[in-house]
Amino acid sequence: MITSAASTKIFKGTTVSKGIARGPLYFKRDINQNRNFVGKGSISEEQNRYNKAVVLSQTDLNQLIARMDKSHSEGREVIEAHLQLLEDPEVQDQVFGKIENGFSSTEAYTAVVEEFRTLFAQLDDEYMKQRVHDLDDVSKRVLFYIANPTEAYENISLSQPSILVSDDLSPSQLLSLDKSKVLGVVLKNGSTQSHTSILCRSLEIPCIVRTAVDMDTQGGNNVGFLDSIAGDLYLNPDSQVEAKLEAKRVSYINELKLLQSFRNQATKTKSGRLVPLGANISGPQDVDSVLKNDAELVGLYRTEFLFLDRVKAPTEDEQFEVYKKVFEGLPNRRIILRTLDIGGDKVISYLDLEKEENPFLGVRGIRLCLKYKDLFKDQLRAVLRASVHATDLGIMFPMVSTIEEITESKKIFAEVQKELSLKKIPYSTEIELGVMMEVPSLGFMLKEVANEVSFISIGTNDLFQYSNACDRMNADLGSISSPNHPGFLRFLKFIIQESKTYGLHVGVCGSIAHHPQIMPFLIECGVDDLSMTAQHVLEARKAIASIDDGQTNTKLS
Ligand code: PEP
Ligand code: MG
Numbered sequence: 001m002i003t004s005a006a007s008t009k010i011f012k013g014t015t016v017s018k019g020i021a022r023g024p025l026y027f028k029r030d031i032n033q034n035r036n037f038v039g040k041g042s043i044s045e046e047q048n049r050y051n052k053a054v055v056l057s058q059t060d061l062n063q064l065i066a067r068m069d070k071s072h073s074e075g076r077e078v079i080e081a082h083l084q085l086l087e088d089p090e091v092q093d094q095v096f097g098k099i100e101n102g103f104s105s106t107e108a109y110t111a112v113v114e115e116f117r118t119l120f121a122q123l124d125d126e127y128m129k130q131r132v133h134d135l136d137d138v139s140k141r142v143l144f145y146i147a148n149p150t151e152a153y154e155n156i157s158l159s160q161p162s163i164l165v166s167d168d169l170s171p172s173q174l175l176s177l178d179k180s181k182v183l184g185v186v187l188k189n190g191s192t193q194s195h196t197s198i199l200c201r202s203l204e205i206p207c208i209v210r211t212a213v214d215m216d217t218q219g220g221n222n223v224g225f226l227d228s229i230a231g232d233l234y235l236n237p238d239s240q241v242e243a244k245l246e247a248k249r250v251s252y253i254n255e256l257k258l259l260q261s262f263r264n265q266a267t268k269t270k271s272g273r274l275v276p277l278g279a280n281i282s283g284p285q286d287v288d289s290v291l292k293n294d295a296e297l298v299g300l301y302r303t304e305f306l307f308l309d310r311v312k313a314p315t316e317d318e319q320f321e322v323y324k325k326v327f328e329g330l331p332n333r334r335i336i337l338r339t340l341d342i343g344g345d346k347v348i349s350y351l352d353l354e355k356e357e358n359p360f361l362g363v364r365g366i367r368l369c370l371k372y373k374d375l376f377k378d379q380l381r382a383v384l385r386a387s388v389h390a391t392d393l394g395i396m397f398p399m400v401s402t403i404e405e406i407t408e409s410k411k412i413f414a415e416v417q418k419e420l421s422l423k424k425i426p427y428s429t430e431i432e433l434g435v436m437m438e439v440p441s442l443g444f445m446l447k448e449v450a451n452e453v454s455f456i457s458i459g460t461n462d463l464f465q466y467s468n469a470c471d472r473m474n475a476d477l478g479s480i481s482s483p484n485h486p487g488f489l490r491f492l493k494f495i496i497q498e499s500k501t502y503g504l505h506v507g508v509c510g511s512i513a514h515h516p517q518i519m520p521f522l523i524e525c526g527v528d529d530l531s532m533t534a535q536h537v538l539e540a541r542k543a544i545a546s547i548d549d550g551q552t553n554t555k556l557s
Contacts, residue, residue, distance in 0.1 A: 012231060021206050028169070053145035057086055174196050191210070194472070209475065263538065278296060286534065302341065343399070397409050406452045440466050446504060453504075
């Protein structure tokens with residue numbers, strides 16, 4: 001932290017999504033951190049504190065059940081299982097016993113949960129093993145209420161437009177917020193490539209992560225100025241600092257206005273080569289941003305965000321409505337829809353997935369869809385039904401590592417087409433199929449890939465993490481995590497050129513697509529199109545207009 005003037009404090013972070021915002025700060029405290037706030041009272045105080053937390057948790061869960069659609073039978077089962085664990089007399093006996101032996105309520109409950117966890121995990125019975133997930137969920141809620149009996153669990157409700165400051169934020173928590181009230185997001189942890197960060201970019205919410213913010217400054221009437229271009233959060237800026245920041249905000253807005261002159265024109269290099277620029281989107285909420293920033297296509301529609309933050313998968317009809325809305329909202333454009341990419345940092349509770357040691361290397365993307373075929377088929381049916389509302393649709397499969405995964409996915413796709421034809425339900429017959437290029441070894445199988453699909457899209461966020469052994473969620477890797485790595489760039493060049501050799505259309509949709517140094521290199525390598533957060537499209541179009549093909553700095557590779 002830097003103290004600049006009498007009252008101004010500056011917290012430094014890393015830019016995720018550029019913008020400048022001013023407003024009250026809303027501090028969302030982390031459950032773990034809150035444990036520090038809990039002191040230890042007398043035996044009866046601690047027992048009461050625990051009892052109160054259980055009652056608050058019960059109330060929450062009963063309200064959740066009451067709000068739930070009658071048809072959400074799986075959702076009800078999950079919540080009922082949580083209630084059973086909560087009301088288990090054995091748990092209460094043990095917690096009370098430990099409190100009598102000198103533990104605080106937090107310590108006692110944590111210790112009891114840990115004992116049950118170990119017990120469940122050791123049992124051979126698959127049902128009991130699954131209960132570990134329920135136990136984890138319930139215990140988080142109880143621990144939260146032990147520390148915060150007057151607050152609402154996981155319920156971030158912003159009463160006024162604010163800058164949200166938190167240790168961390170899950171994609172589903174971000175999605176549950178009213179976007180009009182989120183002026184900015186400041187995370188103490190987080191990483192630039194996490195899906196929460198990707199969402200902030202696509203929702204155009206100014207955001208910084210890895211911020212050395214002092215959560216103890218919470219309370220009071222703190223005003224913040226978030227300059228996420230520089231990566232700074234100013235706390236209670238004095239009038240001089242405020243005037244400087246306001247001037248920066250105005251000049252940033254003017255710069256954005258200037259970029260507007262690049263709207264309504266095709267993206268071309270100086271020598272006239274067309275390099276269409278696409279937007280990466282997550283759902284109907286991004287349609288406006290695609291139009292506002294004049295993206296020529298959607299190079300990546302991440303559909304999985306519709307599946308997060310809920311107790312049951314969206315039905316086929318619900319999905320159909322959402323896809324239709326996106327297709328109708330973006331006419332006359334190519335849209336590449338990616339099928340469900342769950343796994344890694346995107347988890348869903350209703351599938352009861354096994355806890356994995358390395359979720360980014362586990363049952364993720366197409367692997368999960370091929371395991372849960374009904375889920376996959378529902379999605380494909382919904383997309384196909386909605387396809388009559390799209391001008392030019394491509395469907396691609398994520399996290400593909402083998403040719404068999406492609407043939408199996410195509411087989412399922414053909415089955416769904418056949419089912420629809422038999423029922424005389426219309427769908428587009430012009431859909432092209434493609435794959436995400438994210439697993440390094442697939443980069444050496446482009447001839448075989450080209451026999452199966454017509455395009456690839458290079459997902460450099462994952463391709464880089466897998467080829468350079470760099471966890472995309474770990475912000476402590478410093479310069480090692482820069483994709484500007486000669487070996488990686490050579491690999492990209494190889495993939496692009498091999499794709500051309502075998503007649504595959506090749507795009508890049510990972511976040512290096514708009515990297516100022518790497519973008520010209522990708523263009524020189526022959527990439528067909530680039531897709532990025534809509535916010536970057538006009539800036540990239542401006543930069544591409546001054547690229548002289550053939551004059552780019554090949555030294556990069
Ligand atoms: C990627 O991996 O580069 C990509 C675009 O997919 P995601 O970021 O959604 O994993
Ligand atoms: Mg990916």
